[in-house]
Amino acid sequence: MDALTEPPNTVAPKAWTAGDTGFIVFIAFVLVAVTWLGVVARNQALKTEGTKRNGEQWAAWLTKESAKRFEPGYALSACAGGTKAAAAAPAAAEPASEAAAASTDAPPASTAPAVASANTWGACLEQLTTQTEFKDMVNPFTGKPPVFIPACDPSDNSLVGSIVFDKVTPNPPGSAIASVTSQLMATDLIAEKVQLKIAVCDKGSYAVKIAELEF
Numbered sequence: 001m002d003a004l005t006e007p008p009n010t011v012a013p014k015a016w017t018a019g020d021t022g023f024i025v026f027i028a029f030v031l032v033a034v035t036w037l038g039v040v041a042r043n044q045a046l047k048t049e050g051t052k053r054n055g056e057q058w059a060a061w062l063t064k065e066s067a068k069r070f071e072p073g074y075a076l077s078a079c080a081g082g083t084k085a086a087a088a089a090p091a092a093a094e095p096a097s098e099a100a101a102a103s104t105d106a107p108p109a110s111t112a113p114a115v116a117s118a119n120t121w122g123a124c125l126e127q128l129t130t131q132t133e134f135k136d137m138v139n140p141f142t143g144k145p146p147v148f149i150p151a152c153d154p155s156d157n158s159l160v161g162s163i164v165f166d167k168v169t170p171n172p173p174g175s176a177i178a179s180v181t182s183q184l185m186a187t188d189l190i191a192e193k194v195q196l197k198i199a200v201c202d203k204g205s206y207a208v209k210i211a212e213l214e215f
Contacts, residue, residue: 044203045203046140047140047141047160047161047203048140048202048203048208050140051139051140051141051146051160051161051200051201051202051208052200052208052210054137054139054140054146054161054163054200055163055198055199055200055208055210055211056210056211057133057134057137058134058163058198058210059198059210059211059213061132061133061134062196062198062213062215063211063213063214063215065079065215066193066213066214066215069081069215070082076124076127076128076131076132077119077127078119078123078124078126078127079119079124079127079128079190080119081119081190081191081192081193082118082191083118083191118189118190118191119189119190119191120186120187120188120189120190121165121184121185121186121187121188121189121190121194122185122186122187124190125148125186129145139160139161139162140161141160141161141203142160142161146161146162146163147159147161147162147163148162148163148164148165149162149163149164149201150164150183151164151183151207152164152199152200152201152202152205152206152207153205154204154205154206155205156205157204157205158205159201159205160201160202160203160204160205161200161201162200162201163198163199163200163201164197164198164199164200164201164207165183165184165196165197165198166181166182166183166184166196166197166198166199167181167182167183167184167188167194167195167196167197168180168181168195168196168197168212169181169182169195170195179195181197184196190215193214193215194214194215195212195213195214196212196213196214196215197209197211197212198210198211198212198213
């Protein structure tokens with residue numbers, strides 16, 4: 001007697017469910033989100049690199065002009081080094097009458113003495129940002145000219161792409177601290193060589209050191 005054979009098992013195809021649709025939509029969303037985050041991160045990195053290049057451009061220019069600005073007849077007068085004589089010519093007083101004007105007994109008008117004056121960083125920066133290559137410089141994060149600020153602050157996102165100029169002042173020999181770093185103010189004189197530190201603010205408003213130089 002022949003053995004009984006069992007019919008082969010057949011698996012019925014599973015019907016498409018709402019859960020399957022949701023899973024596919026979720027995977028698609030994850031792929032789109034990851035791609036979008038990658039694009040955003042790349043754009044932010046490019047903007048940070050552009051900001052660094054702005055700082056490097058300033059560092060290269062200031063270093064190159066450090067010696068030139070002490071030469072006679074330097075083109076950028078507001079950035080010229082050394083002191084200059086500034087004579088304040090007093091306005092001539094009007095004669096009280098025709099007789100007084102014709103009188104030869106009146107003492108000669110005095111001339112104001114020449115005084116030593118020097119350029120300031122504020123005047124120099126103004127000339128650089130309006131009359132040189134820096135007038136076309138753009139903050140990659142804002143699309144506007146970069147702002148010069150006292151310091152980067154991670155709590156203030158509006159500072160991204162800004163530029164920081166600090167001055168380094170040496171302390172007397174034998175001091176525990178060799179030098180002091182402080183904000184380069186608009187009123188600071190630049191008649192003599194100035195030690196500078198340049199930094200920029202990255203996408204998180206953190207300071208990125210660019211260079212330390214002499215101007």
